[in-house]
Amino acid sequence: MLRFASLGSGSKGNATVVAAGDSIVLIDCGFSLRETRRRLALLGLEAEQLSAILVTHEHSDHSAGVSRLARQVNVPVYLTQGTWNSGRLQGCPEVVRFNCDHRFHIGQLEVEAVAVPHDAREPCQFRLRHGGRSLGVLTDLGSVTSHVVERFRGCDALVLEFNHDLEMLRRGGYPPALKRRVAGDWGHLNNDQAAALLQQLGTEKLQHLVLAHISENNNCPQRAALALASVYGPLDERVVFAAQDRGFDWLGLPAVAGQGQPL
Numbered sequence: 001m002l003r004f005a006s007l008g009s010g011s012k013g014n015a016t017v018v019a020a021g022d023s024i025v026l027i028d029c030g031f032s033l034r035e036t037r038r039r040l041a042l043l044g045l046e047a048e049q050l051s052a053i054l055v056t057h058e059h060s061d062h063s064a065g066v067s068r069l070a071r072q073v074n075v076p077v078y079l080t081q082g083t084w085n086s087g088r089l090q091g092c093p094e095v096v097r098f099n100c101d102h103r104f105h106i107g108q109l110e111v112e113a114v115a116v117p118h119d120a121r122e123p124c125q126f127r128l129r130h131g132g133r134s135l136g137v138l139t140d141l142g143s144v145t146s147h148v149v150e151r152f153r154g155c156d157a158l159v160l161e162f163n164h165d166l167e168m169l170r171r172g173g174y175p176p177a178l179k180r181r182v183a184g185d186w187g188h189l190n191n192d193q194a195a196a197l198l199q200q201l202g203t204e205k206l207q208h209l210v211l212a213h214i215s216e217n218n219n220c221p222q223r224a225a226l227a228l229a230s231v232y233g234p235l236d237e238r239v240v241f242a243a244q245d246r247g248f249d250w251l252g253l254p255a256v257a258g259q260g261q262p263l
Ligand SMILES: [Zn+2]
Pocket: 010, 011, 014, 059, 061, 062, 140, 213
């Protein structure tokens, strides 16, 4: 079984847990140590159970809690050279650098890093595989590239950024420069871009679809749902909304028969 959950999702902090057997990785950690431990406990986990921390990029909503957590539980931190060069991940006990588009293993999980257009040094997002199933975690990208479409096609579950509603962003109180940044090609996906990407990726095979990194200022679940419905049809039990304060609870992808360890 490939399982995943979130500690929180949005511009105030992100962390996603992905687990296969006793291989448990945290993708990003934008929370304090205390808050991370509290949120892990809500998912029935202790920080000491983590096998590794994967970092998508150095923005503080993804990186602020990484090095302190890694130091305390002594786990390796996986990141790109560019993310390392940002200087925001100093103090990690062990750093493993990977190149985008390489695949590597962390215990029973296979990890593929995919380069994305975002305003960080060398940002990436991840596709994780176990037991013949795959999960795409795809947030923090300002536009959709053919590379992203190719690499995330055919996922069994997807955590996808529905960051902002363009109209709400335009009318909202952000300074003009920040509005341009968020809406730009190296910012974040708006609801319509996310829906169009989903249409390109196809939704038939998806067992779970999580709408993530939803802006609390420039979006709301209703607007995101409306955009999604235009390509997805009526929303069903496969659709989950990630929240800033509690992420989302465990979701699972049972292994394809004959693949992976029965759990
Ligand atoms: Zn972010």
